[in-house]
Amino acid sequence: MNVLKANRMEAFSDGVLAIIITIMVLEFKVPEGHDWNSLVDLVPKFLSYAVSFVYVGIYWNNHHHLLHTVHSLNGKLMWLNLLLLFSLSLVPFSTAWIGESSFSSTPTALYGIVLLLAAFSYRLLQHEILKQHSSDSDFVVAMGRDFKGKISLLLYLIAIVVAYLNSWVSCFFYVLVAAIWFVPDQRIERVLRNRSS
Amino acid sequence: MNVLKANRMEAFSDGVLAIIITIMVLEFKVPEGHDWNSLVDLVPKFLSYAVSFVYVGIYWNNHHHLLHTVHSLNGKLMWLNLLLLFSLSLVPFSTAWIGESSFSSTPTALYGIVLLLAAFSYRLLQHEILKQHSSDSDFVVAMGRDFKGKISLLLYLIAIVVAYLNSWVSCFFYVLVAAIWFVPDQRIERVLRNRSS
């Protein structure tokens, strides 16, 4: 199966992620007025766009790293990758809703659910790729604990519930998880660096 | 003609498929309300989106496999490939209509017609590529029977007619065909595996 290289999966994923990250700007409808006040309504949309842009950027970065560890491609890997893209394709809608509603409870909770779904899909994909490595390989050891992955899921769950008490606290959690993941996956970088040294 | 490699045809197809699969989410218009009830109207849209996402994913997967068997590129192949992309470009519209109308008869039938058109274009493309292989090659033998391809066309035809009796039965057929094709084309994988062993 090595005949079918991972390149095209990467290219397709990049295409979908590039579109997801860009169509969110289509939500910035041109306002009626022509002064700064007309932009006030766009502020929550802009904030939610900025956070979602960072999230899709994080997924792109880590996806980039993760796919470099793929040994061989198969149907299951392709479908898990498509599941991740499907989850992320729901980000523009929930971003628009959270922005449109100025961070109301339900849209804020839905945003967390979409992020949870994406994180879960990513973990499934990562798990499937790790299975291609022997259980004592440096990758498996490095990824095994996966503290960031687990804490993210927990923070998303908390944020979803908290949205009904105070949606700003939820948003703080979303920004917090983004901050945790801001740095690309150092674990993979470290292993790659160790190998080449 | 071998000078002009299949790479760019692959890249262009990936681009178009990535856009097709992603612009469907533009149909999820942000609802007026800000609670879970406001999402109820989006449920049929979401279901039809999910099915269409899987269908485009299936085409991407199999297209990926099929193009790996291309020996040389020519104008006819390019146009058959564009015909396939044209057919698939109609998926977002029929997905939106089926979702908007909550699975009424005519939109459900049209959805089947579009899928039939795509399946037919795919078969034409596959047929043209097979002609590049000698008639007793393992590829031609493997694809020759093409049971899945033929049964799909039949199921689409049934689904189109049945849409006027009960559109849910049609939808069941669409999901059924998707399930049949869910696994990427094992026939090509098997031949490639045999060759390298």
Next chain:
Amino acid sequence: MNVLKANRMEAFSDGVLAIIITIMVLEFKVPEGHDWNSLVDLVPKFLSYAVSFVYVGIYWNNHHHLLHTVHSLNGKLMWLNLLLLFSLSLVPFSTAWIGESSFSSTPTALYGIVLLLAAFSYRLLQHEILKQHSSDSDFVVAMGRDFKGKISLLLYLIAIVVAYLNSWVSCFFYVLVAAIWFVPDQRIERVLRNRSS
């Protein structure tokens, strides 16, 4: 300058062309009704979409061939390529207008103007690339007469004027030019084939 390969220009052009060819389907707004009659209004849109799809496909095909003859990339080539992409980016708008107005005179004329602009940009790009070849090279000889290119410009001009007499005759001309170009540029293919033999 050979250091900067033509690959990225190809990739970027493919991206833009893939988007242009796909966003035209966004014009197919979901109709109010749920029966076949509701689709009647979409027929002119569908026809104009189909023709434009073929046109963008033709440009993609020939652009694909043309770029294979580029020796080295420079700023002028990049900008002529962007001019071509700019011209083609106006196709979706004029396609939508011609479809929306059911082939009225002015939209039909504008469609011809956009096609004329694209054809003219393509010729400029082709001319610049030919300058990289010595004047007695097989490419320059093969492209020199360029009968198809010249007759297309003439047919567009006629179609633009005729639009005010009978827009259907103009449309016939547009389809005629598309038919002339349907086959990818045989001249380049022939030269490449001769060389390798």
Next chain:
Amino acid sequence: MNVLKANRMEAFSDGVLAIIITIMVLEFKVPEGHDWNSLVDLVPKFLSYAVSFVYVGIYWNNHHHLLHTVHSLNGKLMWLNLLLLFSLSLVPFSTAWIGESSFSSTPTALYGIVLLLAAFSYRLLQHEILKQHSSDSDFVVAMGRDFKGKISLLLYLIAIVVAYLNSWVSCFFYVLVAAIWFVPDQRIERVLRNRSS
């Protein structure tokens, strides 16, 4: 870290830039009427689109050149690149607003702010890449003065303020900066040429 090549960052950037440059045409809504007069309202939109198309083209060209000087990829570079893409993703909105408002003061000023943000992000990215070269390398010397970069920032600032006196003067400045940058970064080309000679 050299293991992770810059290719995918280029491909992703190209995808995003291709979408940014193309979705601007979605702002050309089909007019009600079917004669030339109906297009009059679109003239300011068309002008702002043309200028923005050139700007995104300039960024694509220079980005193309700049990335060829990258030695190794790291997280910081990726995020600075995403910051640049984020800034440029705001271009379609401000282009639409400036066009919709027929060059009113505030939209014209906002356009300058977005361009300033993009220019600033580009400089940060360039600065980070230059740090990978030794301080006496020909690249660093060539880019060090960076007259065009500095004068652009100044002209944007002036244009933003002037927008409240006369927005056409601002627009003149935007066109002026575009003209300055129209030619791809000769400095990098010159260094590459010197090296290969």
